[in-house]
Amino acid sequence: MSxxxxxxxxxxxxxxxxxxxxxxxxxxxxxxxxxxxIASFYDGQIFSFPYEFTTDxxxxxxxxxxxxxxxxxxxxxTIPVTIxxxxxxxxxxxxxxxHEFAGQELFKIFALLPIFFPLILLGLGMSMWSNLTGxxxxxxxxxxxxxxxxxxxxxxxxxxxxxxxxxxxxxAARDLGADTVTLYKDVILPLVSDGIVSGAIFAFVLSWNxxxxxxxxxxxxxxxxxxxxxxxxxxxxxxxxxxxxxxFYLSLVLLVIAVIIELRGxxxxxxxxxx
Numbered sequence: 001m002s003x004x005x006x007x008x009x010x011x012x013x014x015x016x017x018x019x020x021x022x023x024x025x026x027x028x029x030x031x032x033x034x035x036x037x038i039a040s041f042y043d044g045q046i047f048s049f050p051y052e053f054t055t056d057x058x059x060x061x062x063x064x065x066x067x068x069x070x071x072x073x074x075x076x077x078t079i080p081v082t083i084x085x086x087x088x089x090x091x092x093x094x095x096x097x098x099h100e101f102a103g104q105e106l107f108k109i110f111a112l113l114p115i116f117f118p119l120i121l122l123g124l125g126m127s128m129w130s131n132l133t134g135x136x137x138x139x140x141x142x143x144x145x146x147x148x149x150x151x152x153x154x155x156x157x158x159x160x161x162x163x164x165x166x167x168x169x170x171x172a173a174r175d176l177g178a179d180t181v182t183l184y185k186d187v188i189l190p191l192v193s194d195g196i197v198s199g200a201i202f203a204f205v206l207s208w209n210x211x212x213x214x215x216x217x218x219x220x221x222x223x224x225x226x227x228x229x230x231x232x233x234x235x236x237x238x239x240x241x242x243x244x245x246x247x248f249y250l251s252l253v254l255l256v257i258a259v260i261i262e263l264r265g266x267x268x269x270x271x272x273x274x275x
Contacts (some may be wrong), residue, residue, distance in 0.1 A: 060239055086154055119211075
C-alpha cells in the first residue's frame with residue numbers, strides 16, 4: 001500500500017472516529033430529552049413494558065387552565081425580554097466590535113460579567129434589589145431580572161458575527177457617501193442579521209426556560225418552569241413530560257429557523273464581498 005493510500009485511510013478512520021465520538025456526546029446530552037418525549041406518549045402513570053402509546057397527555061396539558069395561565073404569564077415575561085435584550089445586546093455588540101474607545105476591554109468584562117454568576121445567586125441578588133427599591137415582585141421585576149442575565153448573552157452571540165464583518169466594507173460605504181444611519185441600515189445590520197436572529201432565539205429560549213431568576217421575582221404569578229417544578233414536588237404526572245416535550249419541539253423549530261437564517265446571512269455576506 002502506497003504512502004498516499006495509507007494517509008488517506010488513516011484520515012478516513014480518524015474522521016470516522018471523530019464523528020462517532022461527537023455522535024455519542026450528542027446522544028448522551030439528548031437522552032434526557034428523548035426520555036421526556038417517550039414518557040409524554042406513554043399511557044400510564046408508571047412507565048413499564050409493553051409500551052402503550054397515547055396522545056392524551058398532550059390534550060390534557062393544553063386543556064389545563066393552570067398550564068394555560070402559566071404559559072400566558074411566561075409569554076408576558078419572555079416576549080418583552082426577547083425584544084429588549086436583543087436591542088440592548090445588539091447595541092452593545094456593535095459598540096464593542098465596530099468602534100474603538102477608552103476602556104473598551106473593561107466594558108466587555110463588565111458587560112459579560114452577569115453570565116458567569118450562578119443563576120441562583122443572581123436571582124437572590126435581584127430579589128433583594130427589587131425589595132429594597134420598592135419595585136416589588138411580579139412580571140415587571142422578572143423582566144428586569146432576566147434582562148440583566150440575557151442581554152450579555154445576546155451581546156456575546158451578536159459579537160461573534162459582528163467581528164467577522166470586514167471593516168473595509170464600512171470604509172467603502174463611507175467613501176460612497178453613506179452616512180451613519182445608511183451605513184448601519186444598509187450595510188452593518190444586514191451583515192449581522194443572522195447573529196441578531198440567533199441572539200433573539202437564544203434570548204427567547206433562555207427566558208422561557210428560566211427558573212431561578214423568575215422563581216425569586218415572580219411573586220404570586222406562576223410560570224411554566226415554576227409550574228413544572230411545583231407539580232414534580234407534589235408527585236409525578238405525565239402532563240409534566242408532555243408540557244416539557246412541547247417546549248422541546250418549539251426549541252427544535254426555532255433551531256431550524258436559526259439555521260435557515262444563518263445560511264441566508266452567509267449568502268448576503270458573500271454578495272457584499274463580491275461587490
